[in-house]
Amino acid sequence: MHRQQVVMFFAGLVGVGVLIAGAFFFTHRGGDGNPDAGARTSPSPSAPARTSPPPGVKCAGAACTGKDAEAMGCSGDLVSTAKTATVGTTTLEVRYSKACGTAWGRITSGAPGDTVRVTxxxxxxxxxxxxxGDTIGYTxxxxxxxxxxxxxxATLASGATGCTD
Incomplete structure (x- = not known):
């Protein structure tokens, strides 16, 4: 008789756990309490969310193509390294500015004649x-x-080549 009571107790406990988990799942599917939130599609990446660039930034997106990141205010605190590779002793990077919506290539520890390309x-x-005497180059x-x-x-003057993934 005692064994049957223990089994019934655990069966009830599991049943209550399933009910609580089901209620949580159905009321928190979208992460914000809205059960339909998970069904929504994300906004198109081509629709820019920003209305104006931060102070000091002189271009954004396609208006920056072909321009110098530093001169346009897109570098400094507004830039991060998105990808890195090593070619010989030279470091190759894809630099990214979210504020400007741009990327560019940079090589460091290089030598005259080394080239960098971003695609x-x-x-x-x-x-x-x-x-x-220069050791840094940008696109x-x-x-x-x-x-x-x-x-x-990057294509180094020594003939070595390499790319970021």
Whole structure:
């Protein structure tokens, strides 16, 4: 008789747990208490959410393509490194500015004659290190919605080549 009471107790406990879990699932599917929230589609990435760029930023998106990130106010605190690779002893990066909606390529620890290229779809910009003593080279910017779309490649004066994934 005692064993039957224990089994019934645990069966009731499991039943209550299932009811609580079901109630939670059906009332919190969208994460905000709205059961239909999970069914909504996300906004189109081509619809920009910002109305104006931050102070000091002189361009955004396609208006920045072909321009210098530093001169347009898109670098500094507004930039992050989206991808990195090493080519020889040179570091290759895809730099990304969310505020400007742009990406560009950068090489560091390079030498004169090293070149860097950034590609987003069919858009391509090239830059490099030209002055003696310089070790950093940049490409002009390319408009991009997602930094994962950008790829940077480097060709070093030594002949070594490589790209970010």
């Amino acid at each position: 987003v779809g069919k858009a391509r910009q090239t830059g490099g290190i030209t002055a003696a 002009p910017m390319v408009a991009v919605h997602d930094p994962a779309q950008a790829t940077a490649c």
